[in-house]
Amino acid sequence: MSSATIALARSPRRHDLDWIRVAAFFLLILYHVGMLYVSWDFHVKSPRIVEAIQPVMMLTNPWRLTLLFLVSGAATRFLADSFAARGGRPGARLAGSRLLRLLPALVFGMLVIVPPQSYFEVWHALEDMGVAEPAASPLLQDFWVRYATGSGGWCDADGCLTTPTWNHQWFIAYLLPYGLIVAALIAFAGPLIRMAEGGLETALSGWGLLVWPVVWFALLRFTLAPLFEITHALTDDWYNHALSFSAYLFGFLTARSERLKTAYIGLRRPALVLAVLSWAGWATYAWIYRADGAVPSDALRDAMRVVYAVDQWAFMAAILGYGARYLTHGGPALRYLSVGVFPFYIVHQTVIIVAAHFLMPLSLPVALEALVIVGVTFAGCFMVYEFARRLGWLGLVLGIRPPTGKPD
Structure with a gap:
């Protein structure tokens, strides 16, 4: 291993990227609570839809998961460098680490964490079809066995529920x-x-940091997005793979670049202005054409593909710039939360759906109901995290491994 590689491996970790990762996962919890109340498809829906919050939801829609893939790629870089610093075969160690951290959590999630989501999804579908006592329906008898064996036969006019499924844990299945x-x-x-690291530093110097990623995202919007709907099914999700893996690889290749970190800081203000303007344009467009019968012209659709691409990258660049400028300190809170966000992610959507199922019949004011669900979700996530920390190696199924003093 070269001395340059050793120097990289010993350079300090980026606290700003860790803080952004934590904040992005917390934001995802709020977003999924919001999904209960907008008109978009979700596993369980509130009977009280509040369309007015959809533009607010669109504030993060184009970029939140792409940002998560980017910072996950950066985290992978720090992990790979820590393996390299110890000698041996860092590639093999990284592969083993990813299998150990992600595969048990994914399998456990699909078989234990996600089934309640599917159960209540079927429950509410039965209610919508006029079934008075969904729990007594034959469709919900022996639910877990039918879920695990894919023999549920849970179909309606919109299609069939295929199980076992990973639902929100598609993110883990892709990582x-x-x-x-x-x-x-x-x-x-x-x-x-x-070579790729050096090429990116050169290409993204100056205003290239704002221009070229937008060009890439726009290219994907014009080519793959019209052909491949986002499915989260891994095998046929080519637009999503091109978007998500490129962000992951970008994060991996640029995480150590002080030159790009400085460029983000310098461009954070124009990036934020572009982000707000493009969000306003995209949200307005989506609001005007939200009805099924509203069809925009081809020229407007093409223009909005570019606006969407600007929205995607400008928000990410602004967040990375302001993070690099101000989120420079670590500490016990960051160490605690940076480990905790993975079990948070694993369980949060199930907690949201279960909490919503039991709270919605109470007919609380919508704002109060949403706040209670948010509170219950965060409380449930912290409880699961603390529980997982005490499970030793069994904590792997919830995304936690016991501390060893070595990278994981």
Whole structure:
């Protein structure tokens, strides 16, 4: 291993990226609570839809998960460098680490965490069809066995519920192959990684940091997005893969770049202005054409593809710039939360759906109901995290491994 690689491995971790990762996961909890109350599809819906919050939801819609993939790629870089600093085969160690951290959580999530979501999804579908006592319906008898064996037969006019499923844990299902691909690149294409890092630093100098990522996102919107609807099914999700893996790889390749960190800081204000303007344009467009029969012209649709791409990257660049400028300190809170956000992610959507199912019949004021669900969700996430920390190696099923003093 070269001395340059060792120097990189010993450089300090980026606290700003850790804080952004924590904030992005917390924001996701709020977003999924909001999904109960907008007209978009979700597993369980409130009978009281509040369309007015949809533009607010669109504030994060184009970029929140892409940002999570970017910071996850950056976290993978720090992990890979820590393996490299210890010698041996960092690519193989990274592959083993990703399998150990992600596969048990994914399998456990699909078989234990996600089934309540599907159960209440079927429950509410039965209610919508006029079934007075959904719990007594034959469709919900022996639910877990039917869920695990894919024999539920849960179909309606919109299609069938395929099980077992990973629902929101598709993010984990995608992180696993992405991490293994990067591990293979480390093992077999180290010089290519170094060339890509240098090429990105050169291409993204100055205003290129704002221009070229927008060009990439716009290219994806014009080419793959019209052909491949986002499915979260792994095997046929090509637009989503091109978007998410490119962000993950970008985060991996740029996480150590002080030059780009400085560029983000310098461009944070114009990036924020672009972000707000593009969000206003996209949200207005989506609001005007939200009805099924409202069809925009081809020219307007093409223009909005560009606006959407600007929205995607400008918000991410602004967040990375302001984070690099102000989120410079670590500490016990960050260490605690940066580990905790993974179990938070694993369980949060199930807590949201279960809490909503039991709270909605109380007919609380909508704002109060939403606040209670948010509070219950965060409380449930912290409880699961504390529980997982005490499980030793069994905590892997909830995204926690016992501390070893070594990278994981």
